[in-house]
Amino acid sequence: MSLSNRLIIFDTTLRDGEQSPGASMTKDEKLRIARQLERMRVDVIEAGFAAASPGDFEAIRAIASHVKESTICSLSRANDRDIARAAEALAPAPRRRIHTFIATSPLHMKMKLRMEPEQVLEQAKLAVRFARQFTDDIEFSPEDGSRSEEDFLCRVLEGVIAEGATTINFPDTVGYAVPEIFGETIKRLRTRIPNSDKAIWSVHCHNDLGLAVANSLAGVMIGGARQIECTINGLGERAGNTALEEVVMAVRTRSDYFKLDLGIDTTQIVPASKMVSQITGFAVQPNKAVVGANAFAHASGIHQDGILKARETYEIMRAEDVGWTANKIVLGKLSGRNAFKQRLQELGIELDSEQEVNAAFARFKELADRKAEIFDEDIMALVADEEQAQDSETYRFVSLAQRSETGETPSARVVFAMDGKEVVAEGQGDGPVDATVNAIESQAQTGAELVLFSINAISNGTQSQGEVTMRLSKNGRIVNGVGSDPDIIVASAKAYLAGLNKLHSKVERLNPQG
Numbered sequence: 001m002s003l004s005n006r007l008i009i010f011d012t013t014l015r016d017g018e019q020s021p022g023a024s025m026t027k028d029e030k031l032r033i034a035r036q037l038e039r040m041r042v043d044v045i046e047a048g049f050a051a052a053s054p055g056d057f058e059a060i061r062a063i064a065s066h067v068k069e070s071t072i073c074s075l076s077r078a079n080d081r082d083i084a085r086a087a088e089a090l091a092p093a094p095r096r097r098i099h100t101f102i103a104t105s106p107l108h109m110k111m112k113l114r115m116e117p118e119q120v121l122e123q124a125k126l127a128v129r130f131a132r133q134f135t136d137d138i139e140f141s142p143e144d145g146s147r148s149e150e151d152f153l154c155r156v157l158e159g160v161i162a163e164g165a166t167t168i169n170f171p172d173t174v175g176y177a178v179p180e181i182f183g184e185t186i187k188r189l190r191t192r193i194p195n196s197d198k199a200i201w202s203v204h205c206h207n208d209l210g211l212a213v214a215n216s217l218a219g220v221m222i223g224g225a226r227q228i229e230c231t232i233n234g235l236g237e238r239a240g241n242t243a244l245e246e247v248v249m250a251v252r253t254r255s256d257y258f259k260l261d262l263g264i265d266t267t268q269i270v271p272a273s274k275m276v277s278q279i280t281g282f283a284v285q286p287n288k289a290v291v292g293a294n295a296f297a298h299a300s301g302i303h304q305d306g307i308l309k310a311r312e313t314y315e316i317m318r319a320e321d322v323g324w325t326a327n328k329i330v331l332g333k334l335s336g337r338n339a340f341k342q343r344l345q346e347l348g349i350e351l352d353s354e355q356e357v358n359a360a361f362a363r364f365k366e367l368a369d370r371k372a373e374i375f376d377e378d379i380m381a382l383v384a385d386e387e388q389a390q391d392s393e394t395y396r397f398v399s400l401a402q403r404s405e406t407g408e409t410p411s412a413r414v415v416f417a418m419d420g421k422e423v424v425a426e427g428q429g430d431g432p433v434d435a436t437v438n439a440i441e442s443q444a445q446t447g448a449e450l451v452l453f454s455i456n457a458i459s460n461g462t463q464s465q466g467e468v469t470m471r472l473s474k475n476g477r478i479v480n481g482v483g484s485d486p487d488i489i490v491a492s493a494k495a496y497l498a499g500l501n502k503l504h505s506k507v508e509r510l511n512p513q514g
Contacts, residue, residue, distance in 0.1 A: 007220065007251060007260040008227035010202065011037050011244060012046040013276060014059075015075055017235035022452075022471045022480035023280040024502075027059040029384075033232075034063040035348045036275050038070050040268035042244075044097060046229075049075040050089040051082040057089050064093035071095040071137065078102035078127035087134035097137040099169070100127045104156055105144035117152055124156050128163040139167035141204065146172045146182065154192050161195045167227060168199045172215055175208025175239065182215045183222025190224055202227035205242045207234060212242040217250060221258065232276040233284055233291065245269045245290040245322070253317050270323030274377060275348075278384050281469035281480035283456040290322055331379070333368035337361050340379075347376060349383050371465065371486050377458045378465055381484040394504045395444065395497040397483075398422060400490050404432045412436040414493055418444060433492045440493065446500055448472040453492075458484060466491045472499040479503055 014030050017023065025033070030047065037045050047063040048056040064072045072093040076082035078100050090096040102113070102124050109115055115123070124140065131138045140160045142148055157168055170186055177185075186203070190196040203219035205212040212234070219225040234243035248266060251258045273291035277284050286294040296319040331343060340361050344351065351357050363382050368374055395418055402412040412435035414425045427439030437450065452471035457464040466488035470481045481499025485491040 004226055005259060005261050006226065007258075007262055008043045008200065008202075009244065009248065009262065009264055010044040010046065010073075010227050010229045011042045011231065012204075012229055012241065013037070013231040013235055013244075014063075015046040015048050016204075016229075016237070016241055017231040017276070017280075018048070019237040020235055020240070020280070020282065021237075021478040023235065023282060024479070025059075025279060027055065027062055029279045030059040031062050031066060032348060032350075033272075033275060033279065034067050034070075034072075035350075036268065036272045037232075038067045039265065039348065040272055041263050041265045042070050043263060044071045044073050044227075046073040046075060046099065051076060051085040057085065060086075060089040061092065064090050064096065068094055071097050073097040073099050073139070075099045075101070076127075076131075078123050080127075080130050083127060083131045083134070087131075090135070095137070096135050097139055097167075098131045098135055099139040099141065100131055101141035101143050101169075101171075102127070103144050104142035104148040104153055106149065107147065108144045121152075121156050121159060125159045125163050128160045128165045132164045136164070136166065138165045139169055139202070140165040141169040141171050143171060144173045145170045146177045146185070147174070150185070150188070150192075154189060157189065158193045158195060161193070161199050166199055167202050168196075169202035169204050169227070169229065170219065170223075170225070171204040171229075172206055172212075173204075175206035175212065177205065177215050178209075178211060179214045179218035180222070183218035186219050186223025186225055200227055201225040202229060203242075204229035206236065207239040207241060210239070212240070213246045213250070216242045216247055217258075220260070232272050233282065233288070235276060235280065235282060243289070245273065249290050249317060249322065266321055267323045271347075271376075275380060277456075278377070278380050278467070278482070281471075281482040283454055283467075283469065290317075295319075296324060331364070331368070331374045333365065335368070335374075340364055343376075343379060344383070347380060349380070351383075367465075367486075375458070378484075381458050381465060381467055384482065384484075393417075393501070394419060395500045397490070397494045397497050400436065400487075400493050402432045402435060402489055404435075410435045412439045412489070414439045416440065416443075416493075416497060432489050436489055436493050437496055440496055440500075444500060446474065446503065448474045448500060448503055450496075451478070455488060455491075468492045468495040470495040470499050472496075472503055474503050477503060 034045055047060040050057045050060050060074050074086035074090055076086040086098050203216045203225045205215040216228045228247050230242040230244040232244055234240040248264050251260050284291055286292050398415040400414050404410040409428050410432045411428045423443045425439040425443040427435050427442050429435035429438045451473050454469045456467045458467050465484045465486050467484045468491040472479055479499050479502035481495045483491045483494025
């Protein structure tokens with residue numbers, strides 16, 4: 001199987017991507033992203049870690065119930081409880097996979113697991129054997145594989161394949177590997193392990209040294225792996241994971257070298273990137289490969305002249321091939337409810353009731369009165385704001401007035417609902433945003449620490465809505481609040497209140513490190 005020319009794309013945005021500080025998602029948000037990944041024809045969607053929390057369990061079950069074309073996967077530690085919980089969450093899926101893992105490096109076994117190597121070997125085999133009761137599609141990962149002793153690694157992997165593991169995933173858990181060594185290690189393992197041909201080999205690389213994509217491709221070309229684990233926009237803890245858009249377009253653009261087949265619909269890449277960015281609040285840097293705003297921009301006169309004469313002079317792929325043509329005007333203030341509802345469906349946004357559709361349409365009409373040109377990104381931001389408000393309504397924005405003048409201290413007056421009761425808050429600060437936050441805190445008195453503030457234009461032009469992300473921290477918990485509005489100060493107030501709602505929520509995300 002590992003000698004096939006078919007490259008499997010395994011997306012873990014909803015599991016490993018969610019481990020980015022503040023990137024936790026609601027069930028509905030996860031389902032929206034999963035549906036977009038299905039439209040992109042991703043082979044395997046790792047929907048979460050079922051045993052981590054009731055919220056993760058319910059999200060995986062919802063995805064398993066709605067997504068029919070992609071294989072749905074749940075992560076589990078190598079124990080019966082986690083595996084049984086994963087199987088229960090995945091039960092509705094036509095195609096399901098259990099992904100179980102245990103650490104195999106000396107450091108992890110001694111300091112984290114406090115287990116002897118022989119105990120780890122036996123636990124790994126028992127886990128795969130137990131998982132086979134629920135599905136024939138079993139993936140096994142030796143956590144911290146790139147720092148594990150090779151002889152022991154061979155014994156573990158040979159053992160789990162014998163027990164029925166159909167995919168062996170080799171993770172560079174801490175981003176320590178370099179491409180040639182990483183690829184040669186996988187090649188050596190496949191050569192040394194007698195039954196290695198009975199499983200598809202996979203790679204899962206982190207980007208701590210900026211080498212995740214390079215390591216993944218080396219694992220494929222040198223090591224013979226035929227599955228790459230990746231995330232949209234390279235989202236993930238620390239420096240992130242292998243970026244799906246980069247490996248997919250590298251393999252497609254340089255098909256002369258890689259000679260691998262992909263099932264991905266690349267025109268869905270940019271829509272997926274924008275959806276993940278808006279839902280998580282993690283903006284995409286302008287010079288990001290494939291999905292950055294400048295990825296197909298040309299400022300140099302020489303480059304512009306070349307492009308006008310022949311696109312191929314400075315572009316190795318077409319913008320429309322990855323979905324950049326999606327940024328177009330779709331609706332305006334004269335658009336009706338049915339047209340709005342149809343566009344929601346085209347964007348993969350499914351609201352649960354007519355009441356929610358009506359509420360979203362009312363917000364759309366309000367925005368259309370203020371902003372002449374409505375883009376897809378505006379609609380996605382509008383729905384994201386509504387979902388954040390529904391997720392927890394402890395705090396809700398009502399109105400804002402602010403004054404800022406050169407030589408004078410900026411001030412703000414914010415009206416917001418707190419536990420259903422409207423309060424009026426006033427504050428001053430170094431700037432209008434600082435004054436707005438200080439005003440809210442004067443009444444809310446949450447003690448939250450603002451650790452990140454970023455602004456992103458949702459579409460082009462001076463009429464663009466501003467999308468503000470505020471990352472808040474309190475008692476070790478980190479959340480992202482996102483707000484959008486044509487008025488950037490109002491967007492900031494919405495973002496701060498959205499962050500406070502998440503801090504107030506009792507739902508926790510307890511994800512593993514993997």
